[in-house]
Amino acid sequence: MGIIAWIFVGLIAGFLASKVVNRSGEGFMLDVLLGIVGAIVGGWIFHALGESGVYGVNPYSIAVAFVGAVVVLVLYHTLIGARS
Numbered sequence: 518m519g520i521i522a523w524i525f526v527g528l529i530a531g532f533l534a535s536k537v538v539n540r541s542g543e544g545f546m547l548d549v550l551l552g553i554v555g556a557i558v559g560g561w562i563f564h565a566l567g568e569s570g571v572y573g574v575n576p577y578s579i580a581v582a583f584v585g586a587v588v589v590l591v592l593y594h595t596l597i598g599a600r601s
Contacts, residue, residue: 522574527552530559530582538590551593552586559585 531552559581560570571578 523553523556524549525574526571526578526582527554527556527586529579530555530586533579533583534586534590538587539594551589552582555584555586555589556582557585558589559583561585562588 528549529552531547531549534552534555556571556578562585563570563581569577571581
């Protein structure tokens with residue numbers, strides 16, 4: 518998948534996940550970064566479960582990236598919350 522597609526899927530997944538996890542976005546760049554990391558994590562999780570991961574810009578890939586982004590955001594808030 519191309520870098521533009523990763524950024525696009527990451528933006529959507531990161532934005533949606535941040536709205537679900539903490540009801541407000543983390544900011545454009547952090548949403549994109551957490552979404553991209555989430556896409557990687559979601560792809561790994563789904564691959565470990567025997568399903569396909571992120572493979573293009575489509576609803577399934579966005580859902581996979583969203584699941585991963587939620588996991589990443591929960592871990593992020595747990596770690597950042599523990600610091601403050």
